[in-house]
Amino acid sequence: MTTLKNTMNHKIPNGKIDAAMNMQQHLMPITPRPELYFHKGEGHYLYDQTGKAYLDLVQGWAVNTLGHSPEQIQKALLEQSQQLINPGPAFYNLPMLELAHTLCQHSVFDQAFFANSGAEANEGAIKLARKWGQKHKQGAYKIITFEKGFHGRTLATMSATGKDSFAPLFEPKVNGFKKVPFNQLGATESAVDSNTAAIMLELVQGEAGVIPADPDFVQDLQALCKKHNLLLIIDEVQTGIARTGSLFSYQHYNIQPDIMTLGKGLGGGLPISALLVKKEISCFEYGDQGGTFNGNPVMCAAANAVLSTVLLPDFIPHLNTMSFYLKNSLEELSTEFSLGDVRGKGLLVALDTGSISAAAIVEQAREYGLLLNAPNLQTLRFMPALTITELDIDTAIERLRHALANLKTQRCG
Numbered sequence: 001m002t003t004l005k006n007t008m009n010h011k012i013p014n015g016k017i018d019a020a021m022n023m024q025q026h027l028m029p030i031t032p033r034p035e036l037y038f039h040k041g042e043g044h045y046l047y048d049q050t051g052k053a054y055l056d057l058v059q060g061w062a063v064n065t066l067g068h069s070p071e072q073i074q075k076a077l078l079e080q081s082q083q084l085i086n087p088g089p090a091f092y093n094l095p096m097l098e099l100a101h102t103l104c105q106h107s108v109f110d111q112a113f114f115a116n117s118g119a120e121a122n123e124g125a126i127k128l129a130r131k132w133g134q135k136h137k138q139g140a141y142k143i144i145t146f147e148k149g150f151h152g153r154t155l156a157t158m159s160a161t162g163k164d165s166f167a168p169l170f171e172p173k174v175n176g177f178k179k180v181p182f183n184q185l186g187a188t189e190s191a192v193d194s195n196t197a198a199i200m201l202e203l204v205q206g207e208a209g210v211i212p213a214d215p216d217f218v219q220d221l222q223a224l225c226k227k228h229n230l231l232l233i234i235d236e237v238q239t240g241i242a243r244t245g246s247l248f249s250y251q252h253y254n255i256q257p258d259i260m261t262l263g264k265g266l267g268g269g270l271p272i273s274a275l276l277v278k279k280e281i282s283c284f285e286y287g288d289q290g291g292t293f294n295g296n297p298v299m300c301a302a303a304n305a306v307l308s309t310v311l312l313p314d315f316i317p318h319l320n321t322m323s324f325y326l327k328n329s330l331e332e333l334s335t336e337f338s339l340g341d342v343r344g345k346g347l348l349v350a351l352d353t354g355s356i357s358a359a360a361i362v363e364q365a366r367e368y369g370l371l372l373n374a375p376n377l378q379t380l381r382f383m384p385a386l387t388i389t390e391l392d393i394d395t396a397i398e399r400l401r402h403a404l405a406n407l408k409t410q411r412c413g
């Protein structure tokens, strides 16, 4: 297999690993991390300190649209960094303009603002909705969001998030978010009052475990927004940039949102996010919104490289073929091991693990050289690079089968 070549060159010397272990104490422990030191990525594979190769179906958390260190991004970064790294946010630069133009050309939106993370783009969307409410709706400021939805980790986006575990944290939260059950129109409409400015949602709730919005619900939401003069904000930080099999997820639902946010896959591994808006809604005045790094040409050049690849005629059809293949393979595996539901769109796919702990499967799969994610206790999430091949999927399924068989033996033995 070409992806396993030269693994000896991917080793880190032991002395360096000992030093790295000593340095851990200086890193804030914000998440449990395995004792792995990845230092080489190539396409769909990551290599640890011993040179062991892992087929990576996490890809930086649904971020590496084209896989690890793709040539297109290497080239864009090299060329742009030789030309200009950062003129500052208060000047135009060509990659920024080109990116805004491409995103607007391929969507229903007219204007873009660039930021550095999904949370920051969502924070911008929240501010924009409040500004709009102030200017056009007698100071309306409330935003309806959904239970189990995820919008980020700034204080306002945590306040907008419907994750139960966030509820007690960092009180008092930012005021003005009303959470209602997902896919329930009645509950949503009951939550609307004269101070409501917007409804904000993910069309596939990613962190919740890949839960798609019902098409009827989304149509009804759009009608509800029209009826009550509310903005419809779609958080496509996870679903955008072809992740769900169309360039943007809202295109599956045949709706025209007022505001959309992008992040994760936009930079193909580099930190850039976007807030997109229709012209008639766009109402920031000078000074309302900004950010030192926004629209810096190096990140924009990376995003342009991602988009010019994703927009090639065969790219999205290929990923949809792979989606079908992955889901079929997972369904077979689910039957074989009496697991649960397979769901998702494009290459954002989940497998319910029934009585087996998803975290235990993730750990076991890692032993067999496969990186997976468990968004909750009973769900595995698959978010490979959009360039994944049939061979990679076969390899992943084979490794996952070994992991499941091993767990089963442990449980029976």
Ligand SMILES: *Cc1c(COP(=O)(O)O)cnc(C)c1O
Pocket: 116, 117, 118, 119, 120, 122, 150, 151, 152, 153, 202, 206, 207, 235, 236, 237, 238, 239, 263, 264
């Ligand atoms: C990941 C994610 C965010 C937050 O993005 P960051 O880049 O981590 O700030 C927001 N919304 C959704 C739907 C996400 O999946």
